Amino acid sequence: MITWTTNSVHNIRPDEFYNLISRNAEHIEKTFPVTLSGCLTLEKTIDFIALAIASQLRKDTFYYYLRDNETHTLIGYLCIKNINRSLGKCELAYFVDKDFEGRGIITRAVANALSVCFNRLGMNKVYICTSPENSASQRIALKHGFIQEGILRSEFKNGQGGLEDIFYFGLLKSDYTKK
Template sequence: MEKENSSIARFENFSIEPIQEKYAWRICDFVTVNAERLQRYFPKTLADNLTPTLSQIFVEKKVREYQKREEFLFVLKDYESRTVIGLAYIKELDWNKKQAELAYCIGYQYEGKGITSLAIDTLSKFAILDLGLQTLQIIVHKTNIGSVRIAEKSGYTWQKTLLNEHTPPNEAPLDMELYELYA
């Protein structure tokens, strides 16, 4: 891993970069291509990026939130094609408790290649070392085996089941699993 000026990290095939306005079109492309994957656990991100205009509004908002340290959105970018291949959030920040949640999604064609694990491991270190957070959380559904593996591989440990934690569109509320990592 090498560090680049605008990147959090650069790996052989991809980089992790803070949200920037130039990514609006690429995020729209990513979301529309992966709409089916995103609709259950990222319905708001999906709805906010269905058209280039909506993506521009979304990105402008996320850039402001990043600058104000309210939420940190990162794009995972294929280094050669420069396309957005995934998103990772550091969200639900509680600066008093020094706690935040990480959420992530990857494009279907990049799944199972270790990219998300590398990204979450890197962003967990960033959250602890650069942001000074003490407790990081990942909330996943038990059937999302890939996401559970990513949490565990990045050093997060299962804490408890959160009852009725997430309600996907047109579904009953789901119990979710809470994983945590401590500084």
């Protein structure tokens, strides 16, 4: 079993994130096009991380990086984004290194993030948007009690520039606290 820790954006180096993105470019090209395009070079990654730090300082977005305790390399990424404080809702987006899929890492990371969303940020709803083909992410959502609330048609521009439908999963705080 792999052990890992969560680091904030303040505790990672741009070269580490660049390496994670580079290793997983094909794996995430459809689902993380903004991150991928923002990290095509180390120089762009430095700017990407600087923007992430500024966004986190404004409390607009929260970034978490998953680090393998044995190798000390980054193996995943999770962010709490699209925070709407007036509606009390936010979105989770995440991925794990292709070589670490299926080990429960994202399941545990999402559980930790949900606690932050509901208990620290005071959100009433957390949502996850997935590609219709991303059954692994859909399973993560369902495992945590999210309900598929609908399909948003032509809602997401993928890495190739095409518009795709997304599956929208929501979890209310009242359902979260029942678990």
